[in-house]
Structure formats: structure tokens, C-alpha cells
Amino acid sequence: MGRFGRALTTLVVIGAVGAGAYLYLTRPQPYTESDFAEAGEPDIKNGEMMFWAGGCVSCHASPDAEGDAQLVLSGGLALKSPFGTFYPPNISPDPDAGIGNWTLAEFASAMKRGVGRNGEHLYPSLPYTSYVHMSDADIRDLFAYMKTLPKSSNVTAEHDLPFPFNIRLALGGWKFLYFNDNPRVVLSDASEAVKRGQYLVEGPGHCGECHTPRDFLGGWKTSEWLAGAPNPEGEGVVPNITPGGAEVGDWSAKDIAYYLESGFTPDFDSVGGSMVEVQRNMAHLTAEDREAIAAYLKAIPAH
Template identity: 45%
Template sequence: MRRMIYGAISALVFTGAVFVMLSFWPIGKKVELTSLKGVPERGAYLARIAGCIACHSNFKEGGAPLAGGVAFKTEFGTFYSPNITTDGELGMGEWSLADFERAVRQGVSPDGEAYYPAFPYPFYAKLSDQDIADLWAAFQTVVPVTQASKLHEVPFPFNLREGLKVWRGLFLDQSSDASVSNKSEQWQRGQYLVEGPGHCGACHTPRNLLGARKTDLALQGADKLPDGSKSPSITAEALQKGGWDKDNLAYAFQTGLIPDGDVFGGSMGEVVRDGMAFLSQEDREAIAIYLLDLRE
């Protein structure tokens, strides 16, 4: 009996020591961007592509733009998008450009905490320095909203943010340059949009038991999305087999209408309504060209 007690105490001490060490494990890196001048118009366009407005605006309940409060229910708990307006106390009003960069591309808060990967920062790692400066300039034009961000409803042990550092070490890939030089400019633009700000793989790639994407099955569809629906495969083979071509795919991205006269359902309908419908025709075609792997 005494041995069991000693064993339990030892396990608790060891676990505590591990979490203490994790709390002092630094994450993120310093990036110097102060010399860049952002263009708000470009940043506003990029914010649409990246889903910032859709995910941080609770329009269904009459919320103000970018004031947060949108719920994302997952098997790990319910996450709420935060207030990212310019409010000095409850939003990003006191942030610096460096704080913004670390949050968006590295998934690290100004306090040094790791963000949950419900925030798709692994995709935003592909944003350029100028992209970050443009986004930041756009967010400076947002009206401040005095509204506190909702606390995530995440049960133990997923509520222990120190564990996210282990998750990052196992699964996070923040490489930014994955261009393919022998492809057309349109194809490469499409790759950037799909793999970067558009974060298509967040919904169209299956995940493992710890919520990390199975990158070897990229864009092959997922059986379980947060809203309980499924996402189809959007590989070139699957799309071509389904009768998609560049024109009808780009048109669907604009209108939500699919070739058989039906419309996109579920979260994809919202993606079109709040994001893709605002893209230029050139960008919608670039996405189609990349997904269909066309040489144009």
C-alpha cells in the first residue's frame, strides 16, 4: 500500500515538473517588420480570403463586425473567436505589428501563450511579410467594439495550454515557401490561396486523434467536421471525375451554384457567401486551375 502511495506521489510530482518545464518552453520567434508600409485595401481583400470576417463576426446573433463570439464546436470542446477590433482593452488596440505577426503566422499570443489550432495559423504561416503589414493596416481601420471575448469551453486536459507546445512540436509545419517554379503564375497563385490564406485543407483534409491534419491525405476530404458534416475530396482526380472544370468551379466559388443546379450546403455555403464571392475572377480561376492541376 505504501509503495502505491509513493508511486502516485512520484507520478504527480513528475507530471507537475513536466508542466513547469513546458510553461518555460519559449515558442515563436522575433520578426522585424517595422520598415514595411501596409496598404489597407490589400489587407481588407486578404482578410476576406483568409476568413477573418466570417470567423470573427457573429452576424447570426447581431454581433458587430470582427467583435468575435462565433462558436466552433469540436470533439475537444467549444472554441469562440475573439474580439479583434481596435478596442484597447478587449480587442487588439494595444497590440503592435510584431504582436500581430506572431499571432497570425506563429500562433502565439502577445503574452507568449500558444493559440489553439482551431485558429488556422499553420496555413497563415505562408503569408508574406507584406501580407502581414497589409492586414495590420486594414485592421487599424476597424471600429473598436467594447465586447469581451467569450472564454473557450474546453475540458481537462485540453484546457492546459502548456500541452499545446507538445502538439506544436509534433505537428506544426510553419514553412512558408512551397512554390513550384515549373508551373504557371496562375497555378502558383492558386497554390498560395489554397494552401495559405484560403486554408482549404482545414476542412478538406482528415485529421488524426489529436486534431492534426494528415498531410499525406491533403485535400482528400474529411468524415467529421466541427458542424457534424463531411467534406468531399477536392483533389484534381476527384474534381475531374465529378464533372468540374475551370469555368464551372470558378463560377461556383462566386455564386455557390454547382453544375447540376444545386447549391453548396453546410459550411461551404458560408465560405462562398462570406469570402470567396468577394474574390476577383482571376483569383477564383487561379484556385480552380490549381485544384484541377491545369497547365494554363
């Protein structure tokens, strides 16, 4: 074998080793059934609170659904992004079109590890980058509550993504770079209310998904946590909701909590845009949880 042949062989071996290392380090890692074998009895009432905190209806109800129809999680809403259009799936209890035949471990794998039922990486249009902070008990309770909701046989469209974003294998690399369960901010001497607010905002509430700027690969710029970002759907911006934000920086914690409950700002304006759905969801929470969210938003670093 000549010098060129040896060099080519070496490159092939290095490439194969590199590919193998990539596939191993970025492989999907779902939960096993044994991880939830002793999950305990669910608290349906708490599951309902997690449902509203998580804003499930905002993405998974059919477009333009109102009232009780929002509880039919048939999916199909088009979510436009710089990477293409995502179509949230049917997550109703339907055994065929929805998640009626899923196990708790499969549901938790999707919610907290971004792994689908067939072992595939899921796109972070499902905000598992936030839901990873949820406790196993809250995941259990949420799953139990969702099984009480109406069934839908609707089959949603596949995501419409251009190359290379339609290559799921690349999601393993994206997770390797960006996906972790670290606190988004470290708050020393936080009160119990602030800790609860941190859990709700960074976890089920997934506020950072829209309010934190991202880099060109779609990863959060965590040094600018909740500092505002371009609207992922195109027009306008999602506001800075830290204490330094021009829109809400001078609001009191009481103002924030009331806004989440009523939809009215301190100057008697009303909620608008995509925040309408979020506020409607937050209105279902307890007053204590809305106050905890407000306390956390006043405690984080200003930007």
C-alpha cells in the first residue's frame, strides 16, 4: 500500500472512530420502566395545576379552540421558527393518534429527556429544556391528569423543516451543547417563595423559551436570562422581564402577580399578543404560585 493509500485508510479509521464516539456520546437516553416502578399514586389536582403552569393548551389544542374545547389536545397548531415550521402532536388520551397507550416512563422521557416513544431525539419545540427541571412527582401527576381529558383521533402534520434541520441525528449534538438541568440563575439566600417561583418559571412555566435570546444554533444565551428576544414567529420582540426591563422593570411584585391573574397592567392596559394565552393559563394557578413567580422575577439579575 502506497503513502496515499495509508493516509486514506488512516482518515477512514479516524472518521469511523469519530462517528462512533459522536453516536455514543449523543445517543438518546430514555427512562426505563423500572425508573417509575414505584412512582406512587398520582395527585390529579396537582396534575391539573401543572397542566396550566405548563401551558399545554397553548400549543396542543386545535387552532382557535376556546373554552372546554381547549382541553381536547388534538394538536396541529403551526409554530413558525427560524428553523422551519413545527406542528405539535396530538397528546390526547387517544390510544392511536395520541398518547393513550404511553407509559409514565415514556411520557417522562419525552418531557424531561427529549426522547420519543420510539427512542428518537425530539425537537426542542417541545420545551424539554425547561421541563427537565420538573420533579418526577409533578410529571406523574400531570400525566395522570392528561389521561382524564377528552380523546381526539386527529393525526397532525409532520414538521416542515429544511435541510439540515430535518436531520434528527444532529439533535444529539445540539443536546450535548445546550441541554442540561442546571439552574438558569443562582440565587443565594432565596426565600421559599422565590424558590417556588424559580421552579415554576424555569420548569413547567418555561418562560425562558420565549423571553431569553438564543444564538444561531437555537441555544439559550443564559447570561441574558429573560432579557428579551426576537419574536420566534417573526414580528416584534418578546420583552425583557428582568428587573432591568423597560416594559416591566418598574412593576412591583404585586403588579406582576395581578397581571398574571387578570391580564391588566399597572397602567390599566391589557395583555396582548401571544402572552394572552400564557396569562389565561397562569390565571388557573393559585394566588400563592402567581406571587411566587412575581417574587422570582423581582429577584433575578437585571439586564
